[in-house]
Amino acid sequence: MPSVSHPPIIHIATALIFNDKGQTLLVRKKGSRFFMQAGGKIDAQETAAQALARELNEELGITVSLNESNFLGSFTAEAANEPGHHIQAEVFRMILSTPVTAQAEIAEVIWIDPAKAPDEQLAPLTRDTLMPLAKKILLSAQPTSEEA
Numbered sequence: 500m501p502s503v504s505h506p507p508i509i510h511i512a513t514a515l516i517f518n519d520k521g522q523t524l525l526v527r528k529k530g531s532r533f534f535m536q537a538g539g540k541i542d543a544q545e546t547a548a549q550a551l552a553r554e555l556n557e558e559l560g561i562t563v564s565l566n567e568s569n570f571l572g573s574f575t576a577e578a579a580n581e582p583g584h585h586i587q588a589e590v591f592r593m594i595l596s597t598p599v600t601a602q603a604e605i606a607e608v609i610w611i612d613p614a615k616a617p618d619e620q621l622a623p624l625t626r627d628t629l630m631p632l633a634k635k636i637l638l639s640a641q642p643t644s645e646e647a
């Protein structure tokens with residue numbers, strides 16, 4: 500029987516970060532043309548939540564504490580910056596009301612309405628999974644006409 504080879508998997512932790520204006524935060528890392536969610540690889544001995552808190556501190560200068568109520572799920576996609584690799588992303592959600600500063604390997608930070616994000620500039624996981632999820636979360640958070 501022919502053997503099937505699977506692409507190597509990179510395990511990362513990342514976050515859908517929202518502000519109070521219906522926007523979500525994306526970063527572009529130095530040397531990459533793709534915008535994606537902040538975060539990065541989970542080191543040995545770290546939980547996904549610990550890895551994400553460390554990465555958000557390194558990349559954006561923010562201190563967050565995360566628990567399972569912030570956890571959205573585990574999603575897979577092609578890795579944006581490492582051809583031939585796939586990622587498995589542990590994805591959290593949070594609301595941020597403090598300013599952020601691009602630090603370490605971050606070249607750009609943007610806040611964007613997920614309905615207006617240009618697909619061709621997004622990493623595969625962001626384009627195919629996380630921006631659609633962000634739109635759903637924002638829609639479900641909007642008050643209905645009866646509540647408004």
Ligand SMILES: Nc1nc2c([nH]c(=O)n2[C@H]2C[C@H](O)[C@@H](COP(=O)(O)OP(=O)(O)OP(=O)(O)O)O2)c(=O)[nH]1
Pocket residue numbers: 509511512513528535536537538539540541554577578579580581586622623624625
């Ligand atoms: N943070 C993040 N990485 C993503 C997303 N989508 C996606 O394909 N990736 C890819 C880009 C990279 O190939 C990989 C993350 O690696 P990285 O190099 O940025 O992670 P890191 O900050 O831990 O850096 P390092 O240990 O390699 O120095 O996952 C995403 O939405 N967020």
